[in-house]
Amino acid sequence: MHSLSTAFQTLANRFGNRFSRSPALRAQHGGGETHHAVAAPDAVLFAESTEEVAEAVKLCAAEGIPVIAFGAGTSLEGHLAATEGGLSLDLTRMRKVLRVSSADLDCTVEAGVTREELNAYLRDQGLFFPVDPGANATIGGMAATRASGTNAVRYGTMRDNVLSLTVVLANGEVIRTSSRARKSAAGYDLTRLIVGSEGTLGIITEVTLRLHGIPEATAAATCRFPDLVSAAEAAIAVIQYGVPIARVELMEKRLVDYTNAYSGLTLPAGDTLVFEFHGSEKGVAEQVETVRGIVADYGAAAFDWATTPEDRSRLWKARHDAFYAVLAARTGSKGWATDICVPISELAGSVALARDLVEKAGATAAILGHVGDGNFHVMFAVDPDDAAELDRVRAINAELIHHAIAVGGTSTGEHGIGSGKIDYMREEFGDAALALMRAIKTAIDPKGILNPGKILPPA
Known part of the structure; x- marks a missing residue:
């Protein structure tokens, strides 16, 4: 769609083999780990600094070319699909640990550093970063999707553990969202606005995190x-x-x-x-x-x-x-993973509902979850070519989400919305709240180039 643009020609000249239009590489960057259809971008750029990200975004903004940030590619809800083509901005080469303060129990890392890399780096200093979503995701991706995981019941989610961000906005400008102070009453909370925005409001290039001492x-x-x-x-x-x-x-x-x-x-x-x-x-x-x-x-x-x-x-x-264990139970299957989060008092009833729905459908699936905070998952191994089976799983997914919202919960505790759960946003938030979200999106990204087609349903 945008392959002959002036911006792409400039990026190709500027970055050489770090800019690619390879069909295989594009396809790899247009999907995640589940059943959602791949929508390949028109090109991929491997950025190595905040300045390079800003340069690429500014060029794309001038021509209205979509930009989708890419980390480890472990998304589950269609976050990476380039629904309108454009540029996939791969941040996996931005993997420096920029600063660690043992005295302040914090650090600053580039967005492409993975959770496991960070903890290996911190181990000799007696420190660790506790948020563990399971996959070896990048820190930038975890912040963008407001990741959670197995330790959340004790240490909280990314929302609780991100102190500040460096973010490239839709016009290529670079901002810092906050200081390193553990609390602040200054201005709007831009850090919390960007955390969980799934690359729709800005591209995270650096993250300042809370750390903890390794327990005795x-x-x-x-x-x-x-x-x-x-x-x-x-x-x-x-x-x-x-x-x-x-x-x-x-x-x-x-x-x-x-x-x-x-x-x-x-x-x-x-x-x-x-x-x-x-x-x-x-x-x-x-x-x-x-x-x-x-x-x-x-x-x-x-x-x-x-x-x-x-x-x-x-x-x-x-x-x-x-x-992967569930997928291995059915040869040739694709994964369909869903999650809901409910008030802790509603957990047992919600888990029972999920069990009954799965058993009634005869699905190859399993239930698991970080139940200490009311969050659980149902993982299906599906035949991607069996339309009837996909409809049955889709119906289970919908019933679980409707139930969660009805009892005061949410459609997703940690997977995010992406495009996979976009149809439930109105039910969860209502028209007025969605209108406010759209107003924020329009104000920050007036051309709609940052990860279009995610989070917000059509008005």
């Missing part, structure tokens, strides 16, 4: 329950009791079977909660005993411990591989 003691354990609802109710009770657990993950019995087969584990069969405890040796021991007493009331079997760092890493690696 860590313990992880699994325990089985008589059924899925008992496991969910036990998780609710632990949260309501106020135990400061680091993680509590729900794994439906089908997922346990899939995970054992895919990751070579020997987890006992059954609906399972996985816990992790952080703190002092004494504090962790107290947490463990408290949780042991709570979950026993819901029929939990004895804890099975992952006692060494290697065992814990293997356990959480297997949990992170859950999506």
Whole structure:
């Protein structure tokens, strides 16, 4: 669509082989990891600095060419689809850790640094960054999608852990959204506006993050329950009791079977909660005993411990591989992952609804989630060529979202809207709130070039 533009010719001359119109590379940058159709951009540029991003955006803005930021490509809701063509701006070469302050417990990194790279860099300083969405996503992508994950119940989401951003606006101007101060009452909260905007309001090039000290003691354990609802109710009770657990993950019995087969584990069969405890040796021991007493009331079997760092890493690696474990259960399938988040009191009923819908449909699927904050996922392995099956899964997805919104929850706890959940925005927010969002988008991006077709439904 835009392949013969003056902007593209200028970028090709300026950046050489870092600018590409390769069909294979374009296709790779036009999709994520799920069933959503690929919509390839017209070209891909590998940027290496904020200045290069600003230069590219300014050239594209002059001709109204769409720009879609690209990180690790792990999106689940069609965020990366170039629905109107344009330029995919790949930030994966921007991977410098620019600054770490042990005294202030913060750091600044370029957008292309991945979560695992950052924590490997921080480890020798006794620090870690806690937000863990499962995939080895880039920090910029995690900020853009307001990522969450397994540690959110203790440490919060990206919204809570981003202090400041460097952002390239739709006209190519560069702004810093805030200072490094832990709180501020100055002006509008631009950081929170950009976090979660999915590249529709600006392109994040640098992120300043809160850090935490590596805990003195860590313990992880699994325990089985008589059924899925008992496991969910036990998780609710632990949260309501106020135990400061680091993680509590729900794994439906089908997922346990899939995970054992895919990751070579020997987890006992059954609906399972996985816990992790952080703190002092004494504090962790107290947490463990408290949780042991709570979950026993819901029929939990004895804890099975992952006692060494290697065992814990293997356990959480297997949990992170859950999506691929479900896909491996059905040869030739594509993934369809959905998530909702509900008030914690509504969790058990919502999980039961999801279980019943999946079983009634006879789908190859599994339920899992970071249930400590009311967020859970249903992961389907679907035949992308079977229209009837896709309709059945689409109906399950819709029913879960309608239910979540009806009980005071949201259509997505962490996957984001992208294009995949755009049809539910009006139901969740109403026309007036959507009009305000559109006004913000128009004010910041009047030509609509930043990741068009995402988040906001047509007026």
